Amino acid sequence: MWRRRLGALLLRSPPSSSSAAASSCQHHRHHLLPSEEPLALNRLARLFTSQAGSDGGNSQKPFIAFVLGGPGSGKGTQCTKIASDFGFAHLSAGDLLRHEIASGSEKGELILDIIKEGRIVPSEITVELIRKAMETSSANKVLIDGFPRCEENRITFERIVGREPDIVVFFDCPEDEMVKRLLGRNQGRVDDNIETIKKRLKVFESLNIPVVDYYSSRGKVCKINATGTADEIFEAVRKLFSSLRF
Numbered sequence: 001m002w003r004r005r006l007g008a009l010l011l012r013s014p015p016s017s018s019s020a021a022a023s024s025c026q027h028h029r030h031h032l033l034p035s036e037e038p039l040a041l042n043r044l045a046r047l048f049t050s051q052a053g054s055d056g057g058n059s060q061k062p063f064i065a066f067v068l069g070g071p072g073s074g075k076g077t078q079c080t081k082i083a084s085d086f087g088f089a090h091l092s093a094g095d096l097l098r099h100e101i102a103s104g105s106e107k108g109e110l111i112l113d114i115i116k117e118g119r120i121v122p123s124e125i126t127v128e129l130i131r132k133a134m135e136t137s138s139a140n141k142v143l144i145d146g147f148p149r150c151e152e153n154r155i156t157f158e159r160i161v162g163r164e165p166d167i168v169v170f171f172d173c174p175e176d177e178m179v180k181r182l183l184g185r186n187q188g189r190v191d192d193n194i195e196t197i198k199k200r201l202k203v204f205e206s207l208n209i210p211v212v213d214y215y216s217s218r219g220k221v222c223k224i225n226a227t228g229t230a231d232e233i234f235e236a237v238r239k240l241f242s243s244l245r246f
């Protein structure tokens with residue numbers, strides 16, 4: 001009850017952005033500019049949002065940002081910059097799956113077949129890889145890049161990890177730009193060919209957008225205009241992350 005009332009008190013508008021790569025964000029409890037925080041309220045907030053454990057208060061739950069956007073929208077590129085400037089651990093679901101393929105496991109063979117087709121790997125497999133990576137990293141702020149891909153992914157994450165993200169960053173990019181970027185990526189990915197790209201775009205529209213809509217309805221989505229250079233886009237990203245309290 002207290003926490004709910006406090007949450008309502010803490011809602012603030014994010015700063016506005018006039019840059020080309022602007023962001024539009026919804027209200028949520030982490031949008032606090034330190035300069036705007038009344039001290040007492042800030043202290044109360046920390047008291048109520050910290051997850052003190054048996055170690056005397058050091059075991060806080062990590063701040064989780066899901067990073068979504070179409071194939072080639074620049075999620076990986078921007079996550080690298082966020083990790084370096086804001087100290088986040090960067091967990092890319094696609095990279096975890098490709099790592100499993102490279103391990104030569106039986107599961108890896110199944111994953112490879114699915115990725116070649118641009119389809120979605122069974123939720124239990126991906127969530128288990130993410131859960132283990134989160135446990136290993138023990139970071140207090142985590143970017144989960146390219147996940148959840150569908151509602152079932154989302155529900156499985158929330159069930160197994162027992163958390164919702166604190167924020168969802170959505171990179172909004174036109175299809176023709178995404179296709180151009182993917183065809184020029186040149187990293188030898190089995191899914192960077194026009195046939196698979198078309199399938200990935202369809203899966204994105206039909207299964208991933210509903211996840212963005214779900215989190216939008218929960219006030220958690222910050223949409224970033226993902227056109228322009230990577231540095232221009234990062235200016236909008238930097239403004240967003242600078243406004244967060246984590």
Ligand SMILES: Nc1ncnc2c1ncn2[C@@H]1O[C@H](COP(=O)(O)OP(=O)(O)OP(=O)(O)O)[C@@H](O)[C@H]1O
Pocket residue numbers: 069070071072073074075076077078094146181182184185186226227228229230231233
């Ligand atoms: N703003 C940009 N302008 C032009 N090229 C870009 C931009 N951002 C990233 N790229 C390039 O586009 C390609 C795709 O970018 P990136 O890998 O970051 O996208 P992604 O969203 O992670 O894609 P995927 O979903 O396939 O993993 C890369 O070759 C990257 O260098």
Ligand SMILES: O=c1ccn([C@@H]2O[C@H](COP(=O)(O)O)[C@@H](O)[C@H]2O)c(=O)[nH]1
Pocket residue numbers: 071093094095097114115116118119120121122126145146147148149153191200
């Ligand atoms: O949560 C996920 C993430 C990825 N996949 C599969 O991997 C490829 C590549 O993912 P990228 O994020 O583009 O690196 C994707 O097309 C899916 O086939 C997945 O199933 N679940």
Ligand SMILES: [Mg+2]
Pocket residue numbers: 075076092094146
């Ligand atoms: Mg990527």
